[in-house]
Amino acid sequence: MLVADNVTYSYWGQARPAVAQAKLQVAPGSIVALVGPNGAGKTTLIHCLAGLFEPQAGSVRSEDGDIRADLRRHRARTGFLSEHYGLYSGLTARQSMEYAAQSRAPAFPELLSPTARSEAIEQVAEECMVADLLDMELDSLSRGQRQLLAIAEVEVSRPPLLLLDEPASGLDPDHRERLAARLGQLGESGRAVLVSSHILAELEEYATDLVVMQEGATLPQQSGLSPGSLRDVYHQVREQARTASHD
Structure with a gap:
């Protein structure tokens, strides 16, 4: 379980917070889709959730309490995949x-x-569909193969919480299908998973919850999504936010 409560984070020298009073919950067995345009604050919020950035206000809590009480434990038990990950050559x-x-x-x-x-x-490696790659040199792998391998490395310790920042970025259709299948399995296994993206089609098949970000803020979390409903719910949430801003 991970709960963000009014998380606010500002970069030095910027007038507007990158994340402003963000709220969300990632429960065991759920796959939370964090959706918003580029620059909405998704990556910054994920860094706060992973314990890599310390919010200037608000809190991030796990089942052990505020993650700041033991950041080393929280980071160790969190599977974090950055949008810009690296794999060692050779x-x-x-x-x-x-x-x-x-x-x-x-x-x-x-x-x-x-x-x-x-x-x-x-x-x-078998579960992540990269078993056939194990004895291949990293430099010989395609972008999609490297992405799936990076996810396998995040998973190798079976962490209870997974935070995946744009995991489908740059994948071809075949590797997107493999990723979607694996993420669905993770939710069924009881893991708590958060996946960010700015492309709704990537999330339709497996997301159980939706959190929309815009200009650093989160809109109310939507839970209990059925397969294929994410796009409609997303547009409903955006429309409700627009209506409320004009009242």
């Missing part, structure tokens, strides 16, 4: 996943065993 996909698993082992003791790490890598 490694195979398996070696890259091994590095990711070892870096998570202090927070997930089951990964301290080399055998357990190897099994986790094989299983997660």
Whole structure:
């Protein structure tokens, strides 16, 4: 569980906050779609949720309380994928996943065993549809293959919370389908997932909740979405916001 309550964050020298009194909730088993145009504040809010930026006002809470009480624990137990991620050159996909698993082992003791790490890598790679890539050099992978591998690395420790910033960016239709299938499975497994995008079609199949951002603010969260309803709900929320602003 993750709750953002009136989160506000401003970059130095900017008159308007990048995020202003944002509210949302990411519950176990839910896939929250964070939607808004470029520049709406989605990435900044996700950095606050991940414990990478400290809000100037408001709070971010997990089941353990305010995340600022133990940022190291929160970061370790959060699977965060940045829009601009990096993978090391000169490694195979398996070696890259091994590095990711070892870096998570202090927070997930089951990964301290080399055998357990190897099994986790094989299983997660299969689930993320990158098992056939494990012995390939990272430099030889396509953009879509690298994106799916990055998601597999985020997942290798089975973190209870996943924050994915524009995970479908640049993917071709085949890899988008694979990603959508995997995200749907994550929600069914009871994980708490937040996915940001500015493209509604990417989220239609799997989102259970919708949070719309505009000019740094969040509009009221919509829950219990049925497959294919996100686009209609999005336009309803935007219309309600426009009507309220004119009252």
